[in-house]
Each structure stands twice: as structure tokens, then as C-alpha cells.
Amino acid sequence: MRKKVILSGMRPTGKLHLGHLVGALENWVALQGEYQNYHLIADYHALTTNPDTSEIYQNSLDMLIDWLSAGLDPTISPMFRQSQIKEHTELFLIFSMLITTSRLERNPTLKEQVRDLAIETIAYGHLGYPVLQAADILLYKGEVVPVGEDQLPHIEITREIARRFNAQYCPDNPVFPEPEGKLTKFARLPGLDGKRMSKSVGNTILLSDSPHEIEQKLRSALTDPQKIRKGDPGRPDICLVFAYHSKFNSTEVDEIRLGCESGALGCVECKKRCALKIIETLTPHREKRLYYEAHLDEVKAILIDGEARARAVAQQTMHQVRDVMKMG
Ligand code: TRP
Numbered sequence: 001m002r003k004k005v006i007l008s009g010m011r012p013t014g015k016l017h018l019g020h021l022v023g024a025l026e027n028w029v030a031l032q033g034e035y036q037n038y039h040l041i042a043d044y045h046a047l048t049t050n051p052d053t054s055e056i057y058q059n060s061l062d063m064l065i066d067w068l069s070a071g072l073d074p075t076i077s078p079m080f081r082q083s084q085i086k087e088h089t090e091l092f093l094i095f096s097m098l099i100t101t102s103r104l105e106r107n108p109t110l111k112e113q114v115r116d117l118a119i120e121t122i123a124y125g126h127l128g129y130p131v132l133q134a135a136d137i138l139l140y141k142g143e144v145v146p147v148g149e150d151q152l153p154h155i156e157i158t159r160e161i162a163r164r165f166n167a168q169y170c171p172d173n174p175v176f177p178e179p180e181g182k183l184t185k186f187a188r189l190p191g192l193d194g195k196r197m198s199k200s201v202g203n204t205i206l207l208s209d210s211p212h213e214i215e216q217k218l219r220s221a222l223t224d225p226q227k228i229r230k231g232d233p234g235r236p237d238i239c240l241v242f243a244y245h246s247k248f249n250s251t252e253v254d255e256i257r258l259g260c261e262s263g264a265l266g267c268v269e270c271k272k273r274c275a276l277k278i279i280e281t282l283t284p285h286r287e288k289r290l291y292y293e294a295h296l297d298e299v300k301a302i303l304i305d306g307e308a309r310a311r312a313v314a315q316q317t318m319h320q321v322r323d324v325m326k327m328g
Contacts, residue, residue: 006031007142007179009040009082012060017204018278019197021070022189022247023148027182029071031146037077038140038310039067044082044089045133048126049117061299066207068302069288078306082136085307087314091135091321096128098164099157104130109153134158138165138176139314146182155181170324175317186247190240192221208289211279218244218275223267230266241267241274249277 008028010020028037041060047053060081067079082088104110104127114122125132133154137145138161145155159178166174188196191203198204205217221241227234236242236257245253252273259265292299322328 003036004143005141006035006037006144007137007140008146009042011042011046012063013199014059014062015206015208016066017197017206019189022186024146025070027146027184032077039079040136041081048129065289065292068292069285074302078309080307080310085311085314087139087318088135091139092132095131095134095161098161107153109150130154130157134161137179138162139317141177142179143177144182145179149183152181175320175324190243192217194222194240207285214279215275218271231263233263234260236260241271244274248281
């Protein structure tokens with residue numbers, strides 16, 4: 001039986017953090033096997049907010065190492081850079097005719113970025129970000145797109161473009177599926193300051209952090225400001241450390257809630273126990289990472305191989321696209 005296709009990707013921001021793992025990567029690994037996965041390094045998308053490419057290759061390798069260390073298997077799931085497969089730019093151009101600028105201006109993820117990064121005027125390519133993402137997904141006929149919740153508006157735009165294309169060029173025999181987004185249970189893990197975990201804010205725990213770094217970072221994490229010392233009752237539901245316990249320490253989480261609420265458990269002790277669980281979770285990851293860092297040629301070969309396999313699929317789709325458009 002044909003497996004459904006998963007397509008997902010990330011911009012190459014370098015070493016990944018817990019938010020990436022919990023928001024998306026974990027899902028990619030869990031669904032691998034049941035689906036046919038493709039994973040893309042969105043290096044063109046990275047240019048929308050930063051034109052500097054001096055570190056883009058190193059950042060791509062660093063991200064790929066984290067993917068591999070998390071359990072993505074390159075023999076079954078091609079991993080590739082978007083920029084190495086020119087079909088992405090071709091389909092992007094065709095799709096850009098099938099969506100209005102006003103629709104793209106309404107994209108809430110773009111509005112959020114403009115606000116957060118204090119962008120004054122938006123580049124043409126930045127406005128078109130979701131159109132390129134639609135090309136990424138549909139070139140591989142992606143049906144399921146496991147992403148963080150900030151990406152759902154882009155999946156919606158992808159569905160609209162797929163519908164428009166099919167209606168315009170191949171109403172009786174649609175070329176493209178209408179993909180669905182798939183969220184993880186913990187779609188948003190807070191950062192160490194309680195805000196969204198993000199590299200640019202500096203409130204992250206990296207998957208590659210050492211046990212010592214993880215302990216130190218947790219020690220400085222924000223907790224309920226009303227719980228000043230042990231004995232004070234705390235409010236776990238507003239505490240990011242408790243959010244981490246819920247994710248990484250399911251066996252003790254009930255007891256931690258009771259201890260926090262009654263005051264019997266102090267924040268220092270609670271953070272120590274949390275750090276231990278995160279360290280435990282990340283240890284296998286860190287060990288695999290060391291292996292790949294020492295075998296960089298292997299990592300580069302995985303990319304080249306993934307790109308060749310992805311390219312073959314992308315070429316096939318573009319062939320169909322040109323065919324139905326009578327531009328073959
Ligand atoms: N926009 C996604 C992000 O910032 C990255 C991305 C690019 C992507 N192309 C994609 C995600 C295709 C899913 C599918 O995280």
C-alpha cells in the first residue's frame with residue numbers, strides 16, 4: 001500500500017533547541033515509517049529575514065546533525081536543501097500567479113514577524129514566503145505537514161493554492177493534494193523567561209547543551225513570582241518549569257504539582273529535578289551528535305544523497321505541472 005507523504009522543514013538557524021524538538025521534530029521521528037517522510041532545509045526562506053549567507057552552510061549542517069541525532073533515518077527519509085533543487089523556484093513562480101497580494105498581507109505569521117523583528121518595509125520575497133512554502137510541500141505532494149502552530153496559516157495558504165491550481169489546470173484529474181497540518185501535543189514549549197522559546201531571544205535550551213549548561217539555565221529560569229521561598233504556595237499552571245515537568249517528567253508531575261501548590265516543594269529543588277529529567281532525555285541525542293561531529297563527511301554525503309532523491313521526485317511533479325499547463 002502506498003504510504004501517505006509527509007513533507008516538513010525548518011529554516012537553517014543552526015543548532016536546534018527544545019522548542020524545535022517538542023514542537024515538530026519529535027513528531028517527524030514518530031511518524032517516520034508509517035509515512036514517507038521528506039525533510040527540507042529551507043535555506044531560501046532563511047534569506048527573507050537575513051540576507052547574510054556566510055554561515056548558512058554551517059548552520060544547515062548543524063541542523064541536519066540535530067535531525068539525525070533525534071532519530072531521522074536518512075536511508076528512508078530524504079533530507080535536502082531547498083536551494084539545491086531548482087524545481088522549488090519554478091513552482092514558486094507559477095504559484096505566485098495564483099494568489100493575491102492582499103491574501104498574503106493578511107498572513108498572521110508575517111504580521112507577527114514584522115512586529116517582533118521591527119521590520120519597516122517588507123521584501124517582495126518575504127511577502128511570498130508562504131508561496132515558496134506551498135511549492136516546498138506540493139512538489140513532493142505532501143499530504144501531512146507536522147509543524148509548530150505558527151505555521152498553520154501557511155498550510156492554509158498552501159491548500160488554497162493547491163485548489164486554485166487544480167481548478168485552473170486539471171479539474172478532472174488533480175495534480176496536487178490538499179495537505180493538512182499536524183500539531184504535536186506540546187505545540188508551544190515556553191522559553192526560560194516564559195515567552196516563546198526562540199534563538200534570537202536567547203531563552204532556549206539547546207539539544208546539544210551539556211548537563212552543566214542545562215542545570216545552569218534551569219537555575220535562572222523564571223518561576224511564579226509570588227512563590228518567593230520554599231513554603232510559599234505556587235501556581236504550577238503559570239510556571240514554565242512545571243510545563244517542562246509535564247513534558248519531560250510525566251511520572252513525577254502529579255506529585256510536583258501538589259508539592260508546588262502546598263509550598264512543600266521549593267523552586268530550587270523543583271528545578272534540579274527538572275534539569276535531571278531533561279538531561280536524561282537529551283543524553284542519547286548528545287552522544288549521537290558527537291559521533292556526527294566527528295564524521296562530517298558522512299553528514300555531507302547524507303545531504304547529497306537526499307538531494308538526489310528529492311530532485312527525482314520534484315522533476316516528476318514539474319513534468320506533470322508543465323504537462324497540464326500545456327507548457328511542456
Ligand atoms: N516556514 C517553516 C518554518 O519557519 C519552514 C518551512 C519551509 C516549512 N518550508 C516548509 C515547513 C514546508 C513545513 C513545510 O518553520
